[in-house]
Amino acid sequence: MRDAAEFDSFYSASAQRVLGQLYAMIGSRVEAEDAVAEAYARAWDRWGTVRECDSPEAWVRRVAYRVAVSAWRKAVNRLSAHRRQVAEQPVEAVTxxxxxxxxxxxxxxxxxxxxxxxxxxxxxxxxxxxxxxxxxxxxxxxxxxxxxxxxxxxxxxxxxxxxxxxxxxxx
Missing domain, CATH: 1.10.10.10 (Winged helix-like DNA-binding domain superfamily/Winged helix DNA-binding domain)
Incomplete structure (x- = not known):
């Protein structure tokens, strides 16, 4: 239970700040919220290691940024695949x-x-x-x-x- 209280304290002290920082970095509050939530979930899963970092907050911020970038890459890849598929299909005349x-x-x-x-x-x-x-x-x-x-x-x-x-x- 000590770990849970310690993590809760860390989360309470840093979550809004990390969210604001990530929002400023990526420009979308919704995407920032999703990425920060995922990063804190991963931090909790690895709390024994994360708490030993020089800056657990920096760890969370870095993971959140990577999560956001990964989501962008997936979106771009889906769009590219869609465009390739669409390019191969005949296009009907547009009226x-x-x-x-x-x-x-x-x-x-x-x-x-x-x-x-x-x-x-x-x-x-x-x-x-x-x-x-x-x-x-x-x-x-x-x-x-x-x-x-x-x-x-x-x-x-x-x-x-x-x-x-x-x-x-x-x-």
Whole structure:
């Protein structure tokens, strides 16, 4: 139990400082929080060795930074693999309608975008969306209605008016 009390004291005295330092180093509070939590978990697993270091706090900070960098590397590798796979697949022609729809979807709030895509593009029912999103049916209906209105407003913008044959067509 002495080890637990000693570690708790170390954690209490240093965690916020290490989090602030890592956040400053990597620029993302969420990623810093994840990396610092992992580093302290590893420190606890090795507390007998870590406490003997010249600076246990420096050990935790170094491990947290390495955890964050490792996460970035994994993300970059996944992206590179995805790009290689996508580069080998034929690309369908992109229409003006497609570009307008994607742009309009990007302009609406994320939760509205999610339900609109799940309902209209994936074909899920409102109940299925509620289950997948972990929310209730009325919330899904509200987001779907608001999302449709927002999309309609963005798609009706003059920016998406296409001229063809002398008259404008809405996308």
């Amino acid at each position: 003006v309608d497609h570009v307008a729809l994607v742009d309009a979807l990007r302009r609406i709030p994320a939760e509205q975008r999610r339900v609109v895509v799940l309902h209209h593009l994936v074909g899920l029912s409102v109940a299925e969306i509620a289950t997948e999103a972990g929310t209730n049916v009325n919330t899904v209906k509200t987001r779907l209605a608001r999302g449709r209105r927002a999309l309609a407003a963005h798609l009706a913008d003059d920016e998406y008016q296409i001229t063809g044959g002398g008259r404008g067509h809405e996308v």
